[in-house]
Amino acid sequence: MLQTILLVAMILISISLSGVILLQQSEGGALGMGGGPSGFMTARGAGNLLTKATSILAILFFLCALGLTVTGNMSRANESVIDAAAVGAIAVGGDTQTQAPAAPAPATPAQPAAPSLDDLEASLPSAAGTPAR
Template identity: 55%
Template sequence: MLFAVLLALNIAVCICLVGVVLLQRSEGGALGMGGGPSGFMTARGAGNLLTQVTWGLGIAFFVLSLTLTLLSGRAHSGDSVVDRIKVDAINPRELNRPAAPAPAAPPSEPVQPARPGPLQAPTPTLRYPFAPAPAGDAPAQP
């Protein structure tokens, strides 16, 4: 619950921060755009207010982001992905074992459709493009 509230607050602060930054007057020099006096907010007091609001929202954004990171780290601190899927319990010899043939059913019972066997992993092959070609596969010289 706390995580969801902080995340919503962080998103709201982020949207406000973007809006305040876009309201600020350009100082010039950015891609050749000038900062002439015909801007939306040209008074020096408005510039100071927007600067202070930007600093406040920036600090709030970083504090909320750090808090969310710490909270999410504590929620999953005791286990890893490997612990959750229990890789240690998998026997690699059983992964590529062929399916055992099904016992023959007595003729008096109806024939059941065969179930598919376990998946077979493909045999890995190494393809190195810079390896010298075998002697029999050498291209003919013109």
């Protein structure tokens, strides 16, 4: 339940963060180059409402991401990757099924994976009747 609430909140925060970023005024230049001293780090730029909203939404986004990570791992808190009871077993949906050892394959004569050149030559019609090019 908490995970669903955090996921919906994260989606809403992501959409609003994208909107707030797109509403901000461009300061000229590409990739942050140029713009002069009236950039992000000045008092006037930091006092801007859109700048404050962007930073608040960014902090909320990261907090939601951390909350989703924590709530996603709460159900696995007491389990280990290498559990002594699960060695040699496969965990399927919380149940463990022991794996039977594989039966040895019946002995078959070794066959090549692909036909050899001799097999290819034997399958071609004889070249005696065709003129050379």
